[in-house]
Amino acid sequence: MTSSASSSASSADSSSSSAAVTAHGTPRPGGTGRLLGRDVSRVGFGAMQLPRLDPDRATAVALLRRAVELGVDHIDTAQFYGHGFSNEVIREALRPEDDVLVVSKVGATPDSGGPLPLRLAQRPEELRAGVEDNLKSLGVDQVPLVNLRRAETGPGLRAEGDQVVDIDDQLAVMTALRDEGKIGAIGLSNIGLDELRRGLPAGIACVQNAYSLVARDDEEMLSLCVAEDIAWVPYFPLGSAFPGMPKVTDEPAVTTAAEALGATPAQVGLAWLLHHAPNVLLIPGTANADHLAANVAAGALALDAATLAELDAVPTRAGDIRVEDHE
Secondary structure, X not given: OOHHHHXXXXXXXXXXXXXXXXXXXXXXXXXXXXXXXXXXXXXXXXXXXXXXXXXXXXXXXXXXXXXXXXXXXXEEOOOOOOOOHHHHHHHHHOOHHHOOEEEEEEOEEEOXXXXXXXXXOOOHHHHHHHHHHHHHHHOOOXXXXXXXXXXXXXXXXXXXXXXXXXXXXXXXXXXXXXXXXXXXXXXXXXXXXXXXXXXXXXXXXXXXXXXXXXXXXXXXXXXXXXHOXXXXXXXXXXXXOXXXXXXXXXXXXXXXXXXXXXXXXXXXXXXXXXXHOXXXXXXXXXXXXXXXXXXXXXXXXXXXXXXXXXXXXXXOOOOOXXXXXXX
């Protein structure tokens, strides 16, 4: 090997080695994924449940610090999680040297006096206001990635009246916000396949839809995301506890696999997602430190071909179930 070739090989090995760990040198749970052209741990953290700790902000901050220690460097949040509580805790807990990618979303807003804790905020001016609110509560000049939460599919609210807004109009304001430097990239959430296809020319970094072992209606969309190098970031990765929606942890094939592997059914459900497609990034949420550790540990769970075949055979049956809003 020539000296130049040796140097190149050494550089490649160093790059590969650095990609396998976070900024703190912690091995990436679930391995290394890609989002916004950068390496991230494939097991991240969703901040939706952080407001459960609202009476004890110090515990919420400690939970996020623990997530970083365990190798999490991708956190998903929204201004409407606890009226800004999640964002404020993220701002307090994270440090520049953590190099954590924080992703937020717009398209809804808190509605304390309404029948549900949220109402949709789909109009272009509301999307812009949502981005401004995120910038303020996170204390940043730019949110690296903002998901446009639509209401086309999945569990949750459906748009009515002036909240029925064409996706082209919404993408126009999101693109303008990106051009202004207030957001770095655009993601889509709660969308159908046709909407994703319409959004592709705008440049889509990720898709967040309800998706799990028992809810795989979006398989064609997932394949399109793989082909277009778009990250797939499922919410409800274990199904849902809402009435009428199946739970991954109730599946006999899942519990059998968990017993054989010495793992929990939830860990098997998360591990299946990581094995199922290379562009999957997980953001399981919790307000409990033990659950956080278990979710991170799921990234190291290996599923052999026979186990995967048994899990793949579980039928998808979520359908288009309308339930209380998930966010």
